[in-house]
Amino acid sequence: MAIELISVAFFFMLGWLCLRIFGPAIGYAFIASVSLPIGIAAWVVSCLMLIAVRVPFNPVAGALLAVTIAVSCNLRWGNRPERREWACHIIAIVLIVASAAVLAYFEWTVFNPDMHWTLYMSDNLIDHGFIDDAMRRTQLGADPMYLPILSTIPRWFGGTYFVSFSPLMIICTAALFAVLGIRVGKTSDNQSSPLRFWLPILGAVALVSSGFYAINALQTKTHVAYALHMLAASGALYFASRERSTAWFTVALMFIAPMVVCRLEAGVAALPFLIVALAIQHIPLKIRLLGVAAVALAWGFSYFYLIGSIIYLDGTFDRGFVSKRLLFMGMLSAALGSGLLLAAMANRLGILTVWIERLASWLPGLMIGTLVTLLTAHAVIWPETFFRSIHGIFSTFASPRMHGTGYGFLTLTLLPLSLILRPLIPSAWTVMVPTMSYLAMLILIDFHLEGFPHWGPTGAITRIISHVLPVLLFYAVLRLNAPPAGSTAVTARAAS
Amino acid sequence: MPMRQLDKRNDPTAQLAGSSNRAKIIQSMAIVLLIAATASNIHDLVHPPKDAAISLPQAAYRSGYIAYVEQTEIKEYDFYIYEALRRHFTGARLIGFDAKNTAFGDRSYGGFSSEFVISYDPTITDDEARELRRHEVASRPSNGAIAAVVIAVSAPLEKKTTAIVLRSKDGTRYFVSGGLAPPRYSGIVNGN
Numbered sequence: 001m002a003i004e005l006i007s008v009a010f011f012f013m014l015g016w017l018c019l020r021i022f023g024p025a026i027g028y029a030f031i032a033s034v035s036l037p038i039g040i041a042a043w044v045v046s047c048l049m050l051i052a053v054r055v056p057f058n059p060v061a062g063a064l065l066a067v068t069i070a071v072s073c074n075l076r077w078g079n080r081p082e083r084r085e086w087a088c089h090i091i092a093i094v095l096i097v098a099s100a101a102v103l104a105y106f107e108w109t110v111f112n113p114d115m116h117w118t119l120y121m122s123d124n125l126i127d128h129g130f131i132d133d134a135m136r137r138t139q140l141g142a143d144p145m146y147l148p149i150l151s152t153i154p155r156w157f158g159g160t161y162f163v164s165f166s167p168l169m170i171i172c173t174a175a176l177f178a179v180l181g182i183r184v185g186k187t188s189d190n191q192s193s194p195l196r197f198w199l200p201i202l203g204a205v206a207l208v209s210s211g212f213y214a215i216n217a218l219q220t221k222t223h224v225a226y227a228l229h230m231l232a233a234s235g236a237l238y239f240a241s242r243e244r245s246t247a248w249f250t251v252a253l254m255f256i257a258p259m260v261v262c263r264l265e266a267g268v269a270a271l272p273f274l275i276v277a278l279a280i281q282h283i284p285l286k287i288r289l290l291g292v293a294a295v296a297l298a299w300g301f302s303y304f305y306l307i308g309s310i311i312y313l314d315g316t317f318d319r320g321f322v323s324k325r326l327l328f329m330g331m332l333s334a335a336l337g338s339g340l341l342l343a344a345m346a347n348r349l350g351i352l353t354v355w356i357e358r359l360a361s362w363l364p365g366l367m368i369g370t371l372v373t374l375l376t377a378h379a380v381i382w383p384e385t386f387f388r389s390i391h392g393i394f395s396t397f398a399s400p401r402m403h404g405t406g407y408g409f410l411t412l413t414l415l416p417l418s419l420i421l422r423p424l425i426p427s428a429w430t431v432m433v434p435t436m437s438y439l440a441m442l443i444l445i446d447f448h449l450e451g452f453p454h455w456g457p458t459g460a461i462t463r464i465i466s467h468v469l470p471v472l473l474f475y476a477v478l479r480l481n482a483p484p485a486g487s488t489a490v491t492a493r494a495a496s
Numbered sequence: 497m498p499m500r501q502l503d504k505r506n507d508p509t510a511q512l513a514g515s516s517n518r519a520k521i522i523q524s525m526a527i528v529l530l531i532a533a534t535a536s537n538i539h540d541l542v543h544p545p546k547d548a549a550i551s552l553p554q555a556a557y558r559s560g561y562i563a564y565v566e567q568t569e570i571k572e573y574d575f576y577i578y579e580a581l582r583r584h585f586t587g588a589r590l591i592g593f594d595a596k597n598t599a600f601g602d603r604s605y606g607g608f609s610s611e612f613v614i615s616y617d618p619t620i621t622d623d624e625a626r627e628l629r630r631h632e633v634a635s636r637p638s639n640g641a642i643a644a645v646v647i648a649v650s651a652p653l654e655k656k657t658t659a660i661v662l663r664s665k666d667g668t669r670y671f672v673s674g675g676l677a678p679p680r681y682s683g684i685v686n687g688n
Contacts, residue, residue, distance in 0.1 A: 195523040202530040209537035215550045401549040403540055410533040414526055421522050480519075480526050 003157040008100040015039030017070035021077045025247035032092035033175035041258035056129030103164035110219040121148035141310040146261045169224040177204040180235040185481040203477045211403025216466035222262040231470040234431045241427035244282035267330025272437035293340035300334020371440040418479030624678045
């Protein structure tokens with residue numbers, strides 16, 4: 001247990017180091033709520049970078065690289081921590097390590113059968129120091145590397161798996177939900193209303209008490225981490241647009257980029273976040289193009305690396321028939337990144353700037369239009385499979401057997417309440433577009449990769465839909481809590 | 497229409513106040529909904545339906561992993577053995593110890609990179625067990641139902657590429673390298 005607590009404390013500190021240069025703009029409460037997941041992501045990505053350049057795997061080497069990068073950024077751009085920052089983070093780290101101790105003791109997680117593969121990959125990395133042929137042959141193209149790398153810590157020191165990981169992520173998600181919701185309310189003209197404070201808090205409680213979300217999130221898999229990254233990215237994109245903040249924009253990209261090591265389908269499923277990031281006109285075009293291009297190219301590289309690692313063993317690659325198509329589709333992000341780099345160069349030379357700006361602002365609409373067209377085409381050409389898939393989604397949230405009824409009822413009442421009775425909320429599209437696109441893509445991915453609807457208690461798609469639940473509820477809270485267009489307080493804050 | 501109402505309609509401050517009041521009413525409704533949903537959620541989790549397809553895990557007091565492995569079927573059971581073997585016989589060829597234990601031979605199973613399984617149930621004598629215990633080290637996952645004895649890496653491992661599972665009369669399993677297996681198992685070790 002001790003090594004787990006030390007790891008949690010280290011990841012928290014690392015996450016704090018990674019985000020604190022944005023502190024004045026994004027707030028210490030936000031940083032404290034997401035330091036743990038961003039620290040884990042930074043460490044995992046560092047370890048993967050070392051593996052990719054053939055440095056034998058070692059958790060300490062990955063940690064050193066991540067800390068070196070974070071400290072260098074702080075030395076270059078960071079300020080001395082204020083007393084309030086220290087206080088906020090010391091309280092947060094004490095709380096999170098204490099929670100980890102309790103959770104590790106009670107071991108309150110679901111040991112999913114897929115975890116065998118994850119632990120196998122961890123062991124392989126520890127034993128060989130690199131991705132060996134057996135792992136390439138069986139697992140590399142089928143399972144993402146986030147959890148295997150994280151599990152190397154307990155495995156290295158003789159433990160079984162990272163017991164407190166999933167519950168800690170749920171706690172961080174609830175804290176993040178509350179922090180984002182309260183910030184949404186604070187930007188309004190009615191800062192003193194206690195309703196604006198309690199609404200997001202109760203929303204967070206309703207979310208984590210929802211059986212469908214909690215049970216799926218407690219599985220020792222990456223679902224809960226991915227859901228947290230989606231929520232953080234959505235919130236950050238919203239504030240980037242609303243507050244015209246480059247800091248929030250960068251933070252959003254920091255949460256979007258590691259999604260690809262959490263889930264293999266992220267190269268496709270998380271693409272709407274990049275599209276939305278490109279379309280936020282309040283951020284300078286150059287920053288948008290370069291930032292999104294960097295993420296897309298990193299994604300593309302990771303998919304190229306995966307494909308390159310498994311392709312020559314294709315004959316025995318028997319578990320990955322689902323994922324192989326995803327890997328090839330993920331490689332398209334490299335094309336997107338290259339295109340954006342070209343656009344950035346053209347923009348720098350003053351060529352086509354107006355058209356690039358216009359195209360970027362059209363992209364979300366184009367994406368939604370394309371998805372609607374594709375869904376309609378599927379409904380017309382393969383009506384039976386399509387409507388069985390739709391039925392699968394609704395059944396998940398209608399059947400008490402799946403514990404989704406409470407969440408389904410809540411969303412079905414809150415969303416119309418917020419959509420019909422509340423006026424238009426500026427920038428709310430930055431949350432709604434990725435959410436709707438994710439749901440649409442989920443149906444299409446389910447349709448094409450499985451060949452049949454893969455819903456039900458043990459279906460992967462059933463677990464995957466839990467990713468979007470926090471964002472969907474956050475959208476409802478955002479609509480209820482945020483000030484309407486033209487609010488004086490918001491305009492003043494944005495102008496400042 | 498009375499003048500006061502007309503004034504109020506044209507007054508932006510009054511409009512803002514009205515809008516704010518409406519927002520408060522809607523937020524109050526939402527809070528009631530959230531409390532009701534939370535209560536319903538907690539009720540469902542505490543009293544799940546009898547035919548619940550998924551359920552919240554019980555706190556396991558650090559035994560959940562072992563309990564899980566012990567309760568599961570043959571494939572996961574093999575995983576337990578794999579756990580015991582993995583550090584000492586990486587890349588080894590494993591020889592199974594009973595007829596059911598064929599999952600290591602499934603090429604989709606990620607046990608060893610060059611595993612080869614034959615159905616076999618070797619037993620050892622007390623003398624052979626005593627000899628093996630001279631080389632034993634504590635095996636991390638050896639607690640629980642399976643008493644595993646593994647051979648120290650520092651022990652002589654002439655035929656390191658083959659691992660063999662042996663069993664004594666009291667049911668204790670010995671995971672040994674081919675080089676340390678009793679001489680009468682040399683046929684198995686050599687791949688017969």
